[in-house]
Amino acid sequence: MKIIVVGLGYVGLSNAVLLAQKHEVVAMDIDEERVKEINSRKCPIVDKDIEDFLKNKNLNLQASLVKDELFANAEFIIVATPTNYDPNTNSFDTSSVESVISQALKVNSIAKIVIKSTVPVGFIDSIRNRYKTSQVIFSPEFLREGSALHDNLYPSRIIVGEKSEKARIFAHLLLDASRKSDVPIKYTNPKEAEAIKLFANTYLAMRVAFFNELDSYAMFGEMDTKQIIEGICLDPRIGTGYNNPSFGYGGYCLPKDTKQLLANYNNVPQNLIRAIVDANSTRKDFLSDQIICKNPNIVGIYRLVMKEGSDNFRQSSVQGLMKRLKAKGIKIIIYEPVINEKNFWNSCVVKNLEDFKMQADVIIANRISINLKDVSDKVFTRDVFGID
Numbered sequence: 229m230k231i232i233v234v235g236l237g238y239v240g241l242s243n244a245v246l247l248a249q250k251h252e253v254v255a256m257d258i259d260e261e262r263v264k265e266i267n268s269r270k271c272p273i274v275d276k277d278i279e280d281f282l283k284n285k286n287l288n289l290q291a292s293l294v295k296d297e298l299f300a301n302a303e304f305i306i307v308a309t310p311t312n313y314d315p316n317t318n319s320f321d322t323s324s325v326e327s328v329i330s331q332a333l334k335v336n337s338i339a340k341i342v343i344k345s346t347v348p349v350g351f352i353d354s355i356r357n358r359y360k361t362s363q364v365i366f367s368p369e370f371l372r373e374g375s376a377l378h379d380n381l382y383p384s385r386i387i388v389g390e391k392s393e394k395a396r397i398f399a400h401l402l403l404d405a406s407r408k409s410d411v412p413i414k415y416t417n418p419k420e421a422e423a424i425k426l427f428a429n430t431y432l433a434m435r436v437a438f439f440n441e442l443d444s445y446a447m448f449g450e451m452d453t454k455q456i457i458e459g460i461c462l463d464p465r466i467g468t469g470y471n472n473p474s475f476g477y478g479g480y481c482l483p484k485d486t487k488q489l490l491a492n493y494n495n496v497p498q499n500l501i502r503a504i505v506d507a508n509s510t511r512k513d514f515l516s517d518q519i520i521c522k523n524p525n526i527v528g529i530y531r532l533v534m535k536e537g538s539d540n541f542r543q544s545s546v547q548g549l550m551k552r553l554k555a556k557g558i559k560i561i562i563y564e565p566v567i568n569e570k571n572f573w574n575s576c577v578v579k580n581l582e583d584f585k586m587q588a589d590v591i592i593a594n595r596i597s598i599n600l601k602d603v604s605d606k607v608f609t610r611d612v613f614g615i616d
């Protein structure tokens with residue numbers, strides 16, 4: 229098949245590489261440098277599997293800037309452009325998705341357009357009504373940054389927000405390109421698929437928030453967080469997933485998806501969803517106070533990224549701590565190898581790790597690193613298991 233993928237972040241690029249194993253794929257983006265890198269078989273994001281596939285696999289993959297005429301012969305158009313949360317409108321900014329849909333329909337009214345970007349509940353219905361088309365469907369993505377292609381090769385489930393032949397064809401495009409044969413496939417109505425994505429991520433955020441609040445309680449009561457978590461996670465109904473305390477849930481998806489779900493409730497009675505959103509701020513307030521009590525002159529931020537194996541620090545939880553500490557007049561320095569600039573948020577980026585460790589009175593690390601072993605007495609972290 230001829231397939232176009234628009235938006236070459238983790239979701240788009242992993243889908244493009246996955247499908248290019250068996251189909252003709254054109255990967256589009258507005259970033260000229262990213263397009264050049266992919267055509268040179270270089271991976272523009274941190275994902276070892278994508279890097280390997282681009283370098284060593286025989287992929288029918290070409291990258292291009294977004295061009296209307298390229299939509300003309302596509303059978304499937306996959307949209308994976310960003311939908312950032314806009315606090316002014318209290319909703320996702322879906323303008324990039326809508327722009328691609330409009331461009332595609334102008335030159336190809338029969339192509340199947342699959343939205344992989346996360347959207348508000350009711351988005352697909354509104355698009356279908358606006359453009360008088362039934363060709364737009366939603367299929368939520370469940371990927372982890374840094375292992376996006378792996379999660380597409382070994383998917384936990386495939387969900388398509390339509391019960392139709394084109395939905396079946398798309399689901400089996402993903403299944404046939406994967407390395408699993410027993411993947412559960414679920415076909416739903418559009419709004420149900422949109423809700424599945426938002427509720428799944430909000431549940432994960434709730435679990436992160438739960439163990440973070442457990443950790444806050446243990447810190448306040450001078451108890452061993454690890455012992456408590458290990459004890460309650462022996463219950464098979466609870467298990468060990470997402471149980472390692474942190475500075476809060478962060479990254480690109482969880483903060484915005486929880487806020488969007490809360491906005492979707494509108495006049496629907498709820499307490500829990502609001503509490504999940506509020507818990508993230510409460511956690512950062514509490515931890516900031518713990519750091520301030522140490523009376524540091526200079527606080528060092530060791531890595532802005534959320535976890536190892538990622539180069540993305542959008543909405544990383546440590547940035548919330550930075551804001552609170554800077555508001556108290558505490559000087560912040562940053563060690564982050566993926567940043568080329570000399571400053572980030574008017575704080576100095578220290579390129580040399582040894583200089584960074586020497587200058588900082590307290591070093592904040594969302595996750596423990598062997599690089600900080602020699603200054604462990606300076607490190608403030610809530611990582612009790614040494615895992616992401």
